[in-house]
Amino acid sequence: MTLRTVGLRLAGLVVSLLVASLLIFLATNALPGDVAQVILGTNASPGEVEALRQRLGLDRPLSVRYVEWVTGVVRGDFGTSMITGRDVVSQIAPRLEVSLWLVGLAMVLAILISLPLGAFAAVRRRHASGFVASAIAQIGLSIPAFWAGIWLVVIFAVTLRWLPAGNYVSYWDSLGQWALHLVLPVTALAVVQASILARYVRSAIIDVLGEDWFRTARSVGWSTWGALLRHGSRNVAISLLTVIGLQLSTLLVGAIIIEQVFALPGLGSRLLLAVGQRDLVVVQGIVLLLVWAVLVINFVVDVIYQFVDPRLRRVGTNR
Amino acid sequence: MLSTMGEFRPMEARRPRRLVAAWLCLMAAGAVALTACTRPEAPSQGEPVILNIGATGEPVGLDPSTVNGAGTPFVLLYNVYETLVRIDGEGAIRPLLARDYSVSDDNKVYTFNLDGLAKFASNTPVDAEAVVTSFDRILKGDGITDQVTSKMAPVDSVKALDSDTVEVTLKQPSNQWLFDMAGPAGIIYDPAGLDTLDTKPAGSGPFAFAEWETGQFVKLVRNDHYWGTGTRVDEVFFRYYADPNAMNTAMLSGQLDIISNLTVPQALDQFGDPDKYTVIEGTTDGEVVLGFNHDNPQLADLKVRQAINYGIDRQALVDSVWGGKGMLIGSMVAPTDPWFEDLSKTYTFDQEKARALLKEAGFESGLTLRLRVPTLPYAPPAARFIAAQLKEIGVTVQVEELEFARWLSEVYTAGDYDMTIVAHVEPRDIGNFANPDYYWHYDNPAFADLIKKADEGSAQEQVTLMKEAAKMLADDAAADWLFLLPNLVITTKEVSGLEQNATSLSFDLTSVATNR
Numbered sequence: 001m002t003l004r005t006v007g008l009r010l011a012g013l014v015v016s017l018l019v020a021s022l023l024i025f026l027a028t029n030a031l032p033g034d035v036a037q038v039i040l041g042t043n044a045s046p047g048e049v050e051a052l053r054q055r056l057g058l059d060r061p062l063s064v065r066y067v068e069w070v071t072g073v074v075r076g077d078f079g080t081s082m083i084t085g086r087d088v089v090s091q092i093a094p095r096l097e098v099s100l101w102l103v104g105l106a107m108v109l110a111i112l113i114s115l116p117l118g119a120f121a122a123v124r125r126r127h128a129s130g131f132v133a134s135a136i137a138q139i140g141l142s143i144p145a146f147w148a149g150i151w152l153v154v155i156f157a158v159t160l161r162w163l164p165a166g167n168y169v170s171y172w173d174s175l176g177q178w179a180l181h182l183v184l185p186v187t188a189l190a191v192v193q194a195s196i197l198a199r200y201v202r203s204a205i206i207d208v209l210g211e212d213w214f215r216t217a218r219s220v221g222w223s224t225w226g227a228l229l230r231h232g233s234r235n236v237a238i239s240l241l242t243v244i245g246l247q248l249s250t251l252l253v254g255a256i257i258i259e260q261v262f263a264l265p266g267l268g269s270r271l272l273l274a275v276g277q278r279d280l281v282v283v284q285g286i287v288l289l290l291v292w293a294v295l296v297i298n299f300v301v302d303v304i305y306q307f308v309d310p311r312l313r314r315v316g317t318n319r
Numbered sequence: 320m321l322s323t324m325g326e327f328r329p330m331e332a333r334r335p336r337r338l339v340a341a342w343l344c345l346m347a348a349g350a351v352a353l354t355a356c357t358r359p360e361a362p363s364q365g366e367p368v369i370l371n372i373g374a375t376g377e378p379v380g381l382d383p384s385t386v387n388g389a390g391t392p393f394v395l396l397y398n399v400y401e402t403l404v405r406i407d408g409e410g411a412i413r414p415l416l417a418r419d420y421s422v423s424d425d426n427k428v429y430t431f432n433l434d435g436l437a438k439f440a441s442n443t444p445v446d447a448e449a450v451v452t453s454f455d456r457i458l459k460g461d462g463i464t465d466q467v468t469s470k471m472a473p474v475d476s477v478k479a480l481d482s483d484t485v486e487v488t489l490k491q492p493s494n495q496w497l498f499d500m501a502g503p504a505g506i507i508y509d510p511a512g513l514d515t516l517d518t519k520p521a522g523s524g525p526f527a528f529a530e531w532e533t534g535q536f537v538k539l540v541r542n543d544h545y546w547g548t549g550t551r552v553d554e555v556f557f558r559y560y561a562d563p564n565a566m567n568t569a570m571l572s573g574q575l576d577i578i579s580n581l582t583v584p585q586a587l588d589q590f591g592d593p594d595k596y597t598v599i600e601g602t603t604d605g606e607v608v609l610g611f612n613h614d615n616p617q618l619a620d621l622k623v624r625q626a627i628n629y630g631i632d633r634q635a636l637v638d639s640v641w642g643g644k645g646m647l648i649g650s651m652v653a654p655t656d657p658w659f660e661d662l663s664k665t666y667t668f669d670q671e672k673a674r675a676l677l678k679e680a681g682f683e684s685g686l687t688l689r690l691r692v693p694t695l696p697y698a699p700p701a702a703r704f705i706a707a708q709l710k711e712i713g714v715t716v717q718v719e720e721l722e723f724a725r726w727l728s729e730v731y732t733a734g735d736y737d738m739t740i741v742a743h744v745e746p747r748d749i750g751n752f753a754n755p756d757y758y759w760h761y762d763n764p765a766f767a768d769l770i771k772k773a774d775e776g777s778a779q780e781q782v783t784l785m786k787e788a789a790k791m792l793a794d795d796a797a798a799d800w801l802f803l804l805p806n807l808v809i810t811t812k813e814v815s816g817l818e819q820n821a822t823s824l825s826f827d828l829t830s831v832a833t834n835r
Contacts, residue, residue: 033724037732039379041387042741043466045756046732055462083379084533085517091533150564157572165572166565167558260562263569265535269561273534277379278724 009302013295020291021073021284025066028280028287034058035082035278056082069284079281081274088285092267096289098168099266102258103251105186107244110193117194118201123224125206134202140195145254149188149261156184166263185262189255193247197240204239208232237308245301249294367553368833370814372577372826373566377559381531382516383503384457384467389744389824392503393579394537394557396825399440400522402505403431403450403485404497406746408818410655412498416445416507416523426492426777433483437546439509440527445546447479452510454487470496470504492775498747502824525550525829535559551832563696576814576833579826581807582696584642590809597810601819602646604653605744605804607697609705611797613760615737617688622680624796627738628666629673630712631705637802640700645802650789651749653803655822658785662793663800673712685713688737692718693726698740701801705740731758742804746823749789752797761797811835 036052037044053059072079078088117133124130157165164181171178205228208214217227256268263269267286274282376393380386383395397405397415405415414420417431437445454477460468473493480486489496499505512521520528525547526539539555558575560566563582567589569575581587590596609631611618618624637645646654649662677683690706692698699720706716716738721729730736743751751757753767766788773784792798806821816830 031724033722033726033728037727038724039386039388040464040466041379041727042731042743042758043387043464043745044732045465048465049732081533084531085380086533095534153568153572158568161572164574165568167569167574261565263558263560263562263565265532270534272561273377276722276724 009299013299016295017288017292018070021070021288022066024284024287024291025069026062028283029062029065031275031278031280033278035280038277039083069281073285073288078285081279081282083274083277083279083282088282091282092270092285092289095265095267095270095286098264099252099255099259099268101182102185102189102255102264102266103248105182106189106193106251106255107248109186109190110197111244113190113194114197114201118198119205119228121198122202122205122209123228125202133198137195137198137202140191141199143191143195145188145192146257146261148191149185149258152184152188153261166261168264185258185264188261189251189258193251196247197243200240200243201236204236205232208235211235234308238305241301241304241308245297248297252290252293368551368835369554369556370552370577370828370831370833371556371558371575372579373569373575374557374559374579374826375561375563375566375582377534378531378537380517381520381528383506384463385517387464387466392824393826394539395520395522395524395528396503396506396823397524397827397829398526398539398555398825399520399524399528399542400506400508401437401445401524402501402507404501404505406498406501406823408820408822410653410657410746410820410822412501415501416450426775427489429487429489429497430480431485431487433485434546435483437523438544439511439521439523440542440544441509441511441521442544443509443511445507445523446482447485448482449510450485450507451477451479452513453506453508456508456513457504467504470499470502494776494778494781495747495750495774502746526555529554547829550828550830552828555828557826570809576811576835577817578807578809580821581809584644584805584807587642587644587807595812597812597814599806599808599810599817599819600644601806601808601821602654603744603804603806603821604655604746604748604823605742605821606648606651606653606748607645607701607740607742607801607804608651609701609799609801610739610741610759611761611799612734612737612739612758613762613797614734615688617682617686618737620680621796622676623682623686624799625666626673626676626680626712627709627714628796628799629669629676630709630714631799631801632668632708633663633799633801635668636701636704636708639704640697641802641805644805644807646805648800648803650793650800651743651752651798652785652789653746653822655820656747656785658782658789660786660789662790665793666796670712677713682713685715687715687717689717689719690738690740691721691726691730691736692740693723693730694720695723695741697742697804701740734758734760740801744804744824749785749792752792759798763791763795763797766791766795766797 034053036049036056036058040049040052069079078092080087081091084091117137121130121133121137124133153165156163163183167181169177169181208228214227214232217231218224222230255266256272258264259266259269267290271283271286274286374393376390378390378394379388380391383391383400401416403415403417404412404420407413416433416437418434420429420431422429433445433447439445454471454474457463457467457471458474473489473491473496475488475490477485477487507523508516509521512519523546525542525545527542529538529540531537536559537557541550541553560569566578567583567586570578571589587598590598611624613619633647637643637647647663649665652659690702692702702718706718709716730739750770752759752761753770755762769784769788769791773781773788776784806819808817810817813833813835814831816832818827
């Protein structure tokens with residue numbers, strides 16, 4: 001990848017973000033109801049709501065508020081929550097951390113489970129044991145994450161009392177408690193992810209097993225597993241990378257339900273609360289961050305492709 | 320760096336097995352590390368006493384005078400903030416910051432004698448000046464909600480007679496005023512903290528505000544300068560759960576000491592073990608109202624409203640929707656109010672009568688009404704139940720569920736609805752029916768007149784007139800009072816000192832204790 005292509009990709013990233021910011025702003029402002037009504041609740045008079053709206057600056061035209069918001073974001077100022085009166089960045093940052101741990105660890109665990117499971121299911125696909133491995137992945141795939149979460153809580157938190165049922169402890173306070181509080185939610189998320197990944201791993205390896213070069217490798221004395229590891233892993237990695245990139249994006253937002261089940265203070269539950277309260281500045285900030293994360297993940301996946309797949313790299317450099 | 324297909328170098332056969340072994344080690348190490356952590360920590364001597372309280376309605380702000388909603392006073396009233404008088408567990412007015420008070424013969428001048436011992440958390444005394452400053456701030460009304468200013472509206476002047484005596488003169492007598500002074504409108508704020516009330520509540524209660532982590536918890540700590548009998552609890556966390564089931568499992572797994580209000584009464588059985596849990600069952604001020612939009616000409620007809628009241632089997636509704644735990648009330652009065660009368664038999668379930676009334680009103684061929692409800696725990700299930708029952712008397716009910724913010728905008732503010740369901744949790748909020756601008760648009764001058772006379776009359780007159788007013792509302796079928804939300808508090812066996820009834824907006828922790 002040349003400097004020029006990286007530059008072009010970065011420019012594309014900025015334009016995408018700008019377009020996304022406009023769409024986010026318009027969509028959130030199109031929601032019926034507003035924060036002034038939520039603050040004043042079922043005892044408010046219409047005049048009072050109007051007065052609060054003015055005090056919060058919600059009566060100004062959309063264009064003015066959009067420009068104000070975007071120029072603020074460019075300077076790193078995401079605005080101030082209308083409910084808590086605190087700046088958005090300081091409220092999102094700790095949430096982002098929780099979400100990243102949750103999603104990151106779940107993804108790592110999912111990969112650790114799916115690679116051996118998928119490989120086994122592929123290599124032994126004509127045996128009963130391989131069929132069982134496939135079936136396990138299929139069952140895991142059909143379990144909703146929240147349902148897995150509820151059962152994990154019932155078994156490990158309520159009945160056995162081995163692990164906490166929810167909440168989050170920062171690792172600064174206690175590393176052990178931090179890990180304990182993440183075990184169940186990470187497992188619940190990873191079960192489904194591992195099943196999805198295992199199916200991709202399986203089909204990618206089956207493809208590899210049918211390749212001519214693989215047969216050649218076997219014929220010169222490599223074992224199936226040896227040939228797979230030495231020569232097949234890159235081929236598998238490419239298709240796996242695509243899926244992981246896509247899944248990471250959905251996982252960031254999809255973790256919202258798991259966050260509810262385990263009362264985890266992640267981005268998703270903060271987003272849900274802010275939408276319910278019509279705290280639009282917070283909603284916009286979180287959604288923009290998620291869009292940014294998805295774009296960056298795609299960008300990073302593209303870059304990694306170049307390293308994993310030499311064919312792509314050659315097209316880039318030979319021009 | 321290109322991988323060349325040419326160099327085939329057979330790998331030793333052991334290599335993959337080594338990899339498998341490494342992978343197994345990694346997983347095993349993780350498991351071991353976790354089991355090592357799972358040893359339960361025994362609370363040692365000298366550790367702070369912490370109470371974790373599960374709750375569902377998070378505050379929308381920290382200053383009870385600038386935000387509405389029940390979440391704020393739930394945490395702060397009586398715990399962090401105190402008032403001159405308070406509401407006790409039976410619903411009666413008792414002295415709090417005022418040692419005692421007297422009322423002039425014309426019921427217009429109140430003299431409060433402060434307890435000289437009272438101090439704010441900042442260690443400054445709660446003196447007459449603080450009371451005057453707090454009340455004047457509300458009277459000035461700058462940025463204060465109408466909800467709060469309207470409660471202070473009867474006041475003509477507030478003055479400090481000496482450092483411990485305050486005299487409040489009303490424009491006209493008002494019984495409701497003194498009652499309201501026991502709520503958010505009557506809070507005595509620390510004058511030194513007035514500028515930062517929205518981020519740092521400053522009061523004189525047994526606890527001081529420490530931290531609000533949005534979407535997670537509000538933390539209170541013991542106020543070491545508290546003037547009364549201090550609490551032994553060092554820290555209190557109100558932890559907020561968007562999913563009530565997550566709150567219940569947190570309690571079951573030992574992470575919570577108290578569930579402040581069970582919003583899934585069907586789950587009560589989970590806490591049935593008396594060796595582990597105490598279940599507190601009482602009443603609240605929360606009337607679940609099936610409200611009618613009186614601007615709708617069909618609902619302006621008394622016969623239609625009565626038909627709907629006859630057409631709903633409220634006991635069956637409570638059984639199906641709220642685990643049978645709600646009390647039937649029949650009007651807008653909570654059982655802890657002195658003028659409570661059981662009016663739940665005004666319209667007992669009678670489908671024949673309902674059909675006949677609809678026929679008289681000219682709706683023999685039926686009518687269609689939109690029931691637009693917020694997605695709060697009780698509303699959608701109740702709405703579906705009502706739709707099914709009213710169908711049997713020939714009323715087609717179109718149920719629509721709206722997220723609360725949208726409900727506030729379209730139903731509450733814009734009045735775009737025929738019927739709706741919401742719980743009104745303010746104490747003594749029957750006066751809302753006297754306001755034709757309120758979202759029900761109920762306009763009954765005779766009722767409004769009764770409320771006004773009751774407010775200005777003697778204590779005895781107030782009771783008589785309020786009974787009359789409540790009965791008038793019920794007879795006029797101004798709404799359908801489905802049931803009263805129960806107060807369902809779950810605590811671990813170790814916790815004591817909570818009130819049985821929720822008579823104010825406060826979750827009162829003044830006397831809470833734990834012998835853990």
